[in-house]
Amino acid sequence: MKVFTRWFGFRFAPDSIPAHLRRDPLAVVSSLIIMIMILSAIFAPLLTSRAAEGLGEPNPSEKLAPPSAAHIFGADHLGRDLYARVLFGGRTALGMGFLIVFGAVLIGAPLGAIAGYFGGWLDEVIMRVTDVALAFPPLLLAIAIASALGPNLTNAAIAIALTWWPWYTRIVRAQALALRERPFIEAAHVIGVGNFTIIARHILPNVLSPVIVQATLDLGSAILTAAALSFLGLGVQPPTPDWGQMVSTGRIYFPQRWWYVTFPGTAIFIATMAFNLLGDSVQDANK
Amino acid sequence: MSLLEVRDLSISFSTSHGLFRAVNGVNLTIERGEIFGLVGETGCGKTVTGLALMGLISSTGRVTASRLSLDGLNLLSTRNWQNVRGRRISMIFQDPAACLNPTFTIGQQLSHVIRYHFHLDSAATHHRAVELLNDVGLSDAAHTLRTYPHQLSGGMQQRVMIALALASGAELLIADEPTTALDVTIQSQILRLLKSLRDKHTLTIILITHDLGVVAHTCDRVAVLYAGSVAETSSTVDLFRNPKHPYTQGLLGAMPRHGTRGKPLLAIEGSLPSGINPSVGCPFAARCPLVMKICRTDNPTLTPTENAHAIACHLY
Amino acid sequence: MALLEVRSLVKHYPVRVGLFSRRQAKAVDDVNLTVNPGETIGIVGESGSGKTTLARCILRMIEPTSGEVIFDGVDLLKLGQSSLRTKRRELAVVYQNPYLSLSPRLAVRDLVSEPLVTHTSLRGDALNDRVVENLEAVGLSADYLNKRSRQLSGGQAQRVAIARALVLRPKLIVLDEPTSALDVSVQAQVLNLLVKLRTELGFTYLFISHNLDVVQHLADRIAVMYLGKVVEVGTTDQVFSQATHPYTMALLAATPEPHPDRKASLVTVQGSVPSLTAPPTGCHYHPRCQWAVERCRHEMPALRLDEDRRAVRCHFPREYFQASKKFE
Numbered sequence: 001m002k003v004f005t006r007w008f009g010f011r012f013a014p015d016s017i018p019a020h021l022r023r024d025p026l027a028v029v030s031s032l033i034i035m036i037m038i039l040s041a042i043f044a045p046l047l048t049s050r051a052a053e054g055l056g057e058p059n060p061s062e063k064l065a066p067p068s069a070a071h072i073f074g075a076d077h078l079g080r081d082l083y084a085r086v087l088f089g090g091r092t093a094l095g096m097g098f099l100i101v102f103g104a105v106l107i108g109a110p111l112g113a114i115a116g117y118f119g120g121w122l123d124e125v126i127m128r129v130t131d132v133a134l135a136f137p138p139l140l141l142a143i144a145i146a147s148a149l150g151p152n153l154t155n156a157a158i159a160i161a162l163t164w165w166p167w168y169t170r171i172v173r174a175q176a177l178a179l180r181e182r183p184f185i186e187a188a189h190v191i192g193v194g195n196f197t198i199i200a201r202h203i204l205p206n207v208l209s210p211v212i213v214q215a216t217l218d219l220g221s222a223i224l225t226a227a228a229l230s231f232l233g234l235g236v237q238p239p240t241p242d243w244g245q246m247v248s249t250g251r252i253y254f255p256q257r258w259w260y261v262t263f264p265g266t267a268i269f270i271a272t273m274a275f276n277l278l279g280d281s282v283q284d285a286n287k
Numbered sequence: 288m289s290l291l292e293v294r295d296l297s298i299s300f301s302t303s304h305g306l307f308r309a310v311n312g313v314n315l316t317i318e319r320g321e322i323f324g325l326v327g328e329t330g331c332g333k334t335v336t337g338l339a340l341m342g343l344i345s346s347t348g349r350v351t352a353s354r355l356s357l358d359g360l361n362l363l364s365t366r367n368w369q370n371v372r373g374r375r376i377s378m379i380f381q382d383p384a385a386c387l388n389p390t391f392t393i394g395q396q397l398s399h400v401i402r403y404h405f406h407l408d409s410a411a412t413h414h415r416a417v418e419l420l421n422d423v424g425l426s427d428a429a430h431t432l433r434t435y436p437h438q439l440s441g442g443m444q445q446r447v448m449i450a451l452a453l454a455s456g457a458e459l460l461i462a463d464e465p466t467t468a469l470d471v472t473i474q475s476q477i478l479r480l481l482k483s484l485r486d487k488h489t490l491t492i493i494l495i496t497h498d499l500g501v502v503a504h505t506c507d508r509v510a511v512l513y514a515g516s517v518a519e520t521s522s523t524v525d526l527f528r529n530p531k532h533p534y535t536q537g538l539l540g541a542m543p544r545h546g547t548r549g550k551p552l553l554a555i556e557g558s559l560p561s562g563i564n565p566s567v568g569c570p571f572a573a574r575c576p577l578v579m580k581i582c583r584t585d586n587p588t589l590t591p592t593e594n595a596h597a598i599a600c601h602l603y
Numbered sequence: 604m605a606l607l608e609v610r611s612l613v614k615h616y617p618v619r620v621g622l623f624s625r626r627q628a629k630a631v632d633d634v635n636l637t638v639n640p641g642e643t644i645g646i647v648g649e650s651g652s653g654k655t656t657l658a659r660c661i662l663r664m665i666e667p668t669s670g671e672v673i674f675d676g677v678d679l680l681k682l683g684q685s686s687l688r689t690k691r692r693e694l695a696v697v698y699q700n701p702y703l704s705l706s707p708r709l710a711v712r713d714l715v716s717e718p719l720v721t722h723t724s725l726r727g728d729a730l731n732d733r734v735v736e737n738l739e740a741v742g743l744s745a746d747y748l749n750k751r752s753r754q755l756s757g758g759q760a761q762r763v764a765i766a767r768a769l770v771l772r773p774k775l776i777v778l779d780e781p782t783s784a785l786d787v788s789v790q791a792q793v794l795n796l797l798v799k800l801r802t803e804l805g806f807t808y809l810f811i812s813h814n815l816d817v818v819q820h821l822a823d824r825i826a827v828m829y830l831g832k833v834v835e836v837g838t839t840d841q842v843f844s845q846a847t848h849p850y851t852m853a854l855l856a857a858t859p860e861p862h863p864d865r866k867a868s869l870v871t872v873q874g875s876v877p878s879l880t881a882p883p884t885g886c887h888y889h890p891r892c893q894w895a896v897e898r899c900r901h902e903m904p905a906l907r908l909d910e911d912r913r914a915v916r917c918h919f920p921r922e923y924f925q926a927s928k929k930f931e
Contacts, residue, residue, distance in 0.1 A: 191717060193721050329757075471815075475859070523863050552820070
C-alpha cells in the first residue's frame with residue numbers, strides 16, 4: 001500500500017462508503033460472514049487438529065465416515081476430515097477470487113482509462129477488442145484458455161481473469177469519458193502534466209469507487225466460476241483442497257454419502273451469496 | 288396591518304452529525320406593497336427562511352415560531368398549505384430552466400396554473416395567459432405561449448417564471464436569487480420588472496439575494512442575515528448611508544467598486560461558524576474587528592434604534 | 604516588448620442546426636490584444652461574449668481556427684506538443700470553481716507540488732519546503748498539506764488553486780472568473796491576495812470576469828467583448844469614466860452599485876445576447892443599441908484606435924458619449 005501511495009500520490013480512501021454501510025443490516029451481516037471466512041482461511045491450521053488431512057494426506061481407515069464428534073462434517077473418500085478440507089478449501093477459493101478480480105482490474109482498468117481519455121482510433125481498437133472478448137460465453141472461453149494453458153490453480157485464475165477484464169474496461173472508459181471534460185483535467189493539462197501521469201494521478205483515482213463496487217459483486221461470481229472450472233477438472237488439481245473439486249468428486253457418492261457434497265457446496269453458496277449482498281449494498285451506498 | 292409577520296422563527300435540521308440550526312429566532316415584518324430584501328452570504332439561512340414561509344421545509348427539518356401570520360392568517364396552524372402556496376404566496380428561484388417542465392409549452396404550463404386556481408374556460412384562460420405574459424414584458428405573447436422552455440433565453444425564462452408565480456393571484460412573491468444566474472444587462476431588466484409589478488399590481492416582494500448592489504437598487508427595506516439571525520434591519524437608504532452592524536460594514540467594505548482600485552478591500556477574515564453546536568455569544572464574534580468581552584458570552588438581541596433601524600449588536 | 608500579443612485570433616465552432624445543415628458559431632472573431640509585462644488586463648463580457656474561449660485559445664486548451672498568439676516572443680500556436688509542454692511552465696490559470704479545478708482525490712500537498720514535479724527536479728524535503736513556502740504566500744499554513752479540496756472552504760480552496768498557479772513563478776497568470784463562485788467577504792480576501800502577490804512578485808494577470816466592479820479593482824486596462832469581438836479597449840479609468848461604446852455604457856449602467864442614491868441611468872439595454880450562430884448583420888450590438896441608425900444595420904464598424912491608445916468598435920463613438928453626457 002505504501003508503494004502504491006507513493007507512486008500514484010493519492011491515499012486510498014473511499015471515505016463516504018463505510019458510513020452508509022454501517023446503517024445497512026444486510027451489509028453488516030455479509031461483511032461479517034466474509035470477515036469470518038477470510039479469518040478462518042488464514043488461521044485454518046489453528047482451527048483444526050487435522051491440518052495435514054486438510055492439505056491432502058489420506059487417512060484410509062476413516063474412509064467416507066459420516067458426520068460425528070470426531071468429524072463434524074464427515075470424511076471424504078480418502079478418509080480426510082471434510083471440516084479441515086472445507087477450511088483449507090476456503091484459502092483456495094478466496095485466493096482464486098481475489099486473484100481473478102485483481103487480474104481483471106489490472107488489465108481492464110488501465111485499458112478503459114486509456115480508451116476513454118485519448119478517444120479516437122485508440123478507443124476504437126480497445127473497445128472492438130473488448131466487444132470480441134465479450135462475444136464469447138465467459139465460462140466457455142475460460143475452459144478453452146485453461147485447457148490450452150494446462151490445468152492448475154494459476155492458469156485457471158488467468159483464464160477467468162482474461163474473460164472478465166472487458167467489464168472493467170467498459171466501466172472505466174465511461175467514467176474516463178466524463179472525467180476528461182472536467183476542469184481539473186484541463187488544469188493539469190495547462191500545467192503541462194503528461195498524458196499518462198494525468199491518467200494515473202487524476203483519472204484512475206476517481207474511477208475507483210465504481211470499480212470497487214463491480215469488484216465486490218464479481219468476487220462472488222469469481223469464486224463460483226473458479227469452483228466450476230475445478231469441478232470440470234480444469235482448475236485446482238488434487239490433493240490441493242478446493243470446494244469445486246470436492247463437489248465434483250463427492251457427487252458420485254451422493255445421495256448416500258450426502259455430507260461429501262453438501263458441506264463444500266454450502267461453502268460455495270455462502271461465499272457467493274455474501275459477496276453478492278455486500279456488492280449490492282456497496283452499489284446502493286455509492287449512489 | 289402588516290402583510291406578513293414573523294416572530295422568533297427557528298428552523299433546524301437533524302443530520303447524522305447532530306442538530307443543524309439553520310435559522311435562529313428571525314423576526315421580520317413585511318408591509319404591503321414593499322420590496323423587502325433578505326440579504327446574506329452562503330449559509331446565512333435566507334433561502335430556508337423563504338422556504339419556511341411557503342411550508343416547504345422537508346420532513347427532516349423542524350420549524351418553530353411564536354408567530355407566523357399572513358394578513359391575519361396563522362400559517363403555523365395551517366394544515367392545508369395548498370390554499371396558501373400559489374394562492375397567497377408564490378416563489379421563484381435562481382435557475383428558471385430547472386423550474387419549468389421541459390416537455391410542456393409555456394402556454395400549457397401557464398394555463399394549467401390559471402385553470403387550477405380560477406376554473407376559467409379555455410378562451411378566458413388564454414386571454415389571461417396573454418395578459419400575464421404582457422405584464423412580465425413578453426410582448427410577443429401569442430408566440431411565446433407556443434414555445435418550449437429551452438427555446439427561450441434565461442431572462443425570458445425568468446419572466447415566464449414570474450408570470451407563473453403571478454398566475455395564481457398571489458399577493459406575496461418570494462424571489463430567491465432571481466437574477467444570480469443572469470447577465471448584468473438582463474438582471475437590470477428583471478429588477479426593473481419586479482419594481483414595476485410592485486407599482487402596478489401592488490405586489491409585495493421578498494427579494495432574497497447575496498448582492499448588496501441588487502438590494503440598493505431594488506428594495507425599500509432590508510434585513511441582513513448572518514448565521515441564521517438578523518444582524519441589522521432598516522430602510523435600504525438608511526442601511527447604506529449608515530450601516531451600523533460590524534458585519535454590514537464589513538460586507539459593504541468588501542465590495543469592489545469604482546475607486547477601490549489600489550486600495551485593499553475590507554475583507555472579513557475567517558469563515559461562517561458551524562450551524563452544528565454553535566458557540567455561545569454573538570455568532571459574528573469570532574470574525575468581528577470590534578469584538579468585546581460580552582460578545583463572547585451573550586448573544587445580542589435585535590434592538591430598535593431611531594428611524595426603524597434595528598441592530599443585533601452589543602455596541603448599540 | 605509585449606509579453607503576450609494576440610493577433611487576429613479566430614475560433615469558429617461548427618454547430619448543427621437541424622438535421623443536415625451546419626453553421627459556424629464565431630466564438631472568437633478576429634481578436635487583437637496586447638499584454639505588457641507587469642500589467643493586468645481585464646477582459647469583460649457577458650455569457651457568449653467569447654472571453655473564456657479566448658483564454659482557452661491563448662492557453663491552447665483548444666485549437667484556434669486561425670491567428671497568432673505570440674507569448675514571450677514565440678507563437679504558441681506553432682509549437683509542437685513537447686515544446687508546448689515545456690513552455691507551459693511560464694503560463695498558469697486559476698479557474699472559477701476550485702472544487703472543480705482541483706482533483707478531488709489529491710491532497711493539497713500533491714496539488715501544489717504537481718507543477719514542480721512536472722517541470723523541475725525538486726523532490727523530497729526541498730519540494731515539501733517549497734510547497735509550504737507557497738502555501739504561506741497565499742495565507743495558508745502547513746496544516747493544510749494533507750487536506751483534500753472538499754475539506755476546505757471556498758476561499759481556502761481558491762487559495763490552494765492560486766498557490767498551485769504561482770508555485771513556478773509563471774510569466775502570465777490567467778484568472779478566469781476567480782472570485783465568481785465566492786461570497787463577497789471571501790471575494791475580498793482573494794482580491795486582496797491577488798493584489799498582494801502582484802506587488803510582491805510582479806505577476807502579469809489576464810483577468811477574465813463578467814463583473815466590471817471586480818475587474819476594475821485589479822485591471823490596468825480593460826477590453827470589453829461582445830459576441831466574440833472586442834468592442835472597446837482602454838485604461839480602466841477611460842473605460843469607467845468615459846466609456847465610448849454604447850455596450851460598455853449599458854454594462855456600466857446595469858452593474859448595480861451598493862449605493863441607493865445613484866440615479867437611474869439613461870442608458871438602457873433591451874433584449875438579450877443574440878445567438879452566436881446567427882449574429883445580427885452590421886454592428887453585432889445594433890439590435891440592442893438605443894442609438895442604432897441605418898448604417899449600424901449594414902456595416903460592421905472597425906476597431907478604431909484613437910490618440911489615447913483607446914480603441915472602440917462603433918461608428919459614432921464620441922458623438923454618443925457626448926450626447927449621453929448632455930442628458931445627465
